[in-house]
Amino acid sequence: MTTYDPPLSFDARPSRRRRRGRRILPLVVALGLSGALLPVSAPLLEEAAGDEPAAAAMSGTPGVGSHGPIGIRPIAESGAAPSASVALLHDELLGVLGTGAGRTGEWGVLAVSAVDGDVLFARNAEAALAPASNQKLFTSAAALHELGPEFRFPTYLLARGRVDAGVLQGDLILYGTGDPSMASRLLDSAEAPFREFARALREQGVHTITGDVVGDGSFFSGPTRHPSWNAHSLNEWYAAPISGLSWNENVVTLQIRAAGPGARPEVRTHPSGAVLPLDNQGLTVSGAARRPLLIVRDDPDEPIGIQGEIRPGQGDVWRRLTVSDPPTFAASVLLRVLQEEGITVRGRPVGVSDPTRSALSQASVLAPALRDQPLWTVAVHQSPALPDLLAVVNQRSHNLYADALLFTLGRVTRGTASFEAGAGALTDYLTEVVGMDADGLNIEDGSGLSRFNRARPLGFVQVLAHMDADSHGAIFWGSLPEAGDRQGLRRMYRSEAAGNLRAKTGTINRVSALSGRVTSRAGEPVYFSIMANNVPSTGAAKRVEDRIGIQLASFSRPLGPGSLPGATTPGAHGSTTPGAPTVHADGSDQDRP
Structure with missing residues (x-):
């Protein structure tokens, strides 16, 4: 914490890493000191030095796509028939998708070798599906590109x-x-x-x-x-409002306790001192309560209602809610x-x-x-630097953090911090920098909470491959939870995926997804994206995702000498992530419906 002495000038020229023809829109608070601008955050204007690595030439693949740092191509293009091990993997994954939850809903799956772009398995790889919190992979990659790790x-x-x-x-x-x-x-x-x-x-x-x-x-x-967020979820922490001024993640806990008979129950807030719109119609009674005490709010912009009865000696009633007015709350x-x-x-x-x-x-x-x-x-x-924020975005799947970054992307690139501007900025990054096809892509928010977001498994694999070649790739991969880790991806324990597979989860109503990277038994890194929509049980869908992840970890095929990626690749699998942020467990699930 320091007092701030604004600079007399700063360089607002576009960074060399930015796309040609784009202008940086500086974040400024106001004009002052003989017309000098006061920058809100220097990293928004002066990004890390160095050019983005140019994408390699791609080979066309009908029905699959051909963008990204590696060419995604069928095995047949290598000049040899698919090996018996690849054919076996294909049959095994078809079997997983042909039983149990794999037979319900709509599934899109793509697994691609990070060594040479061979497609190891594809099913509906270009289907436009709701990604849920896999959307955060897009937001994280764009934030690293546009804001830089020092932001x-x-x-x-x-x-x-x-x-x-x-x-x-x-x-x-x-x-x-x-x-x-x-x-x-x-x-x-x-x-x-x-x-x-x-x-x-x-x-x-x-x-x-x-x-x-x-x-x-x-x-x-x-x-x-x-507007497309589930109206029944707006009281919950994972649907907290996005504001230029947020505090305590825009949630408050209410504690309601009995007062004297005939009096309104006592309302305490945690944290204390919070000013909230309340409509306390509860009553403390001396006898048995005829109506249980309830904390209700149908609309998050309405006052919090307290209804029903409570008697002295009865346990307190607790409820955690989002706040309707973050600036006043703070x-x-x-x-x-x-x-x-x-x-x-x-x-x-x-x-x-x-x-x-x-x-x-x-x-x-x-x-x-x-x-x-x-x-x-x-x-x-x-605030903490961007890598620490991304660890919360991806390991805790925190929507407020993701959408705050989306709004900031909009402010930096379009001069407006909103869902609409952020969605435009994210779409530009995915199509212009990553090279993703705009068809099948629809961005509504940065968190994936909107049921109207759409993306393809192919698109996620393209972003994953792009980040492996990106100078900030180690930060990106270090932000993702790891399988078999109780502080990370709390799944696939005691399997070949444990301590190996890194991926982002995704869950909203009837939607489940898992996209990331895993190393095969032979040491071959594999990008994968698994998306399921309209499934009756997201829990059952996640068991299918786990089986696919474990099968990919168990996969093995002969690889030629020197075919594995070198350790010098900026974001290469297996590279050390210096200063990888640690997020303390808070007992929450990875995603919320």
């Missing part, structure tokens, strides 16, 4: 007004740029940044604030939840922390989501030394 989200504490004898004559503004990680998952505590902000205020002699504490989330625009807890740290606040918590209401719309963000100006920067909190 961090900054969150600003700003003051509006002059300081006289330790009294800030105006508002305190908490301005976010989309950081989803101000929570205990990656930090010592969710409140740690707020306590750092309080210390920064005290160090600058501020002990009283006459105005409000304003949470400003206007850096992101558009709907905070995608501001209310910041106000409480400031008071605990000895700073008096005379105003109230206020949330801003509309850019036209933001104090930064036509203001200047100035260095603390220039306090005679109306708006100045007190301190800046920087």
Whole structure:
């Protein structure tokens, strides 16, 4: 945590790695200091040096496709008939898909050798299917390309007004740029940044604030939840709203306990001090409760309702919910922390989501030394770097983190942070950089929670192959969970896939998917994508995915000398991932319906 002294200038020229003809749209808070721009995050403008490796020439494959760093081609193009081992693998996988859950729904499967692009197995490889959280593979790859591994989200504490004898004559503004990680998952505590902000205020002699504490989330625009998300899931943590200012992953826990007979039950929030719209119609009764106490909310933008009865001595009722107004939620807890740290606040918590209401719309963000100006920067909190965020995206399958990155892609490349702009940016990356065919591709969000997303198994294999040749490939693969690991992909224990297969899971209603890479028994890396739609049981579908993954790990065929990829390939399988991020287990499943 440091006070921020804005640079006098910066280089906003397009990076050499960016596609020709594209212009970087810099993320800026405002104009200030003789017209100099204050960048929100330098890595958004100055990406890691070095060019992306050019894609190798591809060979056409009717019915399969021909894009990506390797040519995806049938075995027959090698000049020899498929080996007995490949034919056996084909029959074994057909058998897996011909029994049990493999016979239900619609399946698309593709397995391709990473050595020479041989298609080892294909079934409906070009079918456009809902990918669920496999979508996060696309978002992760694009974020590494557009933002770079050094990218961090900054969150600003700003003051509006002059300081006289330790009294800030105006508002305190908490301005976010989309950081989803101000929570205990990656930090010592969710409140740690707020306590750092309080210390920064005290160090600058501020002990009283006459105005409000304003949470400003206007850096992101558009709907905070995608219209196609399941309406029955919007209270759950995995459907938290996307905001320019997020805190505690935009969820709160309510604790309802009995009060005196005839009184409304007591409502406590965890974290404490959170301001929430509540409609408490519950009742504490002395006798047996005739109606159980319930916490209800049909629409996430409506007040949280408390209904029913509770008697003294009865156990408390607990419920974790998404918050409807993330900026006000964050501001209310910041106000409480400031008071605990000895700073008096005379105003109230206020949330801003509309850019036209933001104090930064036509203001200047100035260095603390220039306090005679109306708006100045007190301190800046920087999020963990992108590799740590991607570990949460892919190992915990966290939708808020994925969609915050999607919005940021939209802001960087199109000047607007929204689902629509982010979807356009992601589509551009997949078609222009990876070389994916736009047919069969439809991007609605970055998390995969929308049931209207569409992609092909072929497309996922193309992205996986592309990332193996990418300079950031080691970070990408290091973010994926590993089979047989209780802290990662908690499946395929005590099999040849355990400690070997790395893949992203995917689950929404009647959809299951698994895409990644596995090394065969002979040491041959294999890319695979397994997608199942309209299945009656996602649990049964995952058992089919596991059987396919284990069969690929057990596969073996003779390979010529020097045919395995070298260890110097930037993202090659088996390469060490320096500083691979670790995400602590939180007891949650990989995906949620």
